[in-house]
Amino acid sequence: MRSITTLHLQYAHRFYGFKGEAQYLHGHTGILTIEVEDSINPGVNMVFPCNEIKKTAWALLQNFDHALILRSDDPLLPAILDVYEKQGIKNGAPTNTNKGPAFKSELATAYPDCRLVVTKETMTVEGMIKIVYDLLKDKLNIVKLTFVSGDNSASAEFKTSNNIERCPMCGISMVDGVCPKCGYRSSK
């Protein structure tokens, strides 16, 4: 069975080098659907709590929300960093609180202090699915991702090999045999 959760990401980007209107900076509300598959956890009668899927995903993905996403070779990148630097906001501002931990993966690097994500590939809906899977594949048993942004949408299915132990009381992932929420210990 699957547990399914959806989250919204508002972001700006452009397709550098693309021969169409998307080569200009513009914004979207993107809708990401994450499908997690496993057996039903008999203790809580669910696969995985949807709010916990959201929490795990949001910890990293909030860096894409209200952010500018640019490809690493886009000449706008140094230009924007230069403006932020001169304005004194490159390394953060007191009002910038919607931040997850900075991350760097093969496909994307987040700079939460200046609300910027630099990607290796153009951030199409397909590109976003690759980035999200790479960031979350070891944390959740993801079997399908769908990303919808304006008229564009893409989905991909995956095989998961994670064997995630879940708390029979809370349904969430155990950490080293202990539930981080209720303290339940597995007998293993």
Ligand SMILES: [Zn+2]
């Ligand atoms: Zn777009």
Ligand SMILES: [Zn+2]
């Ligand atoms: Zn628990």
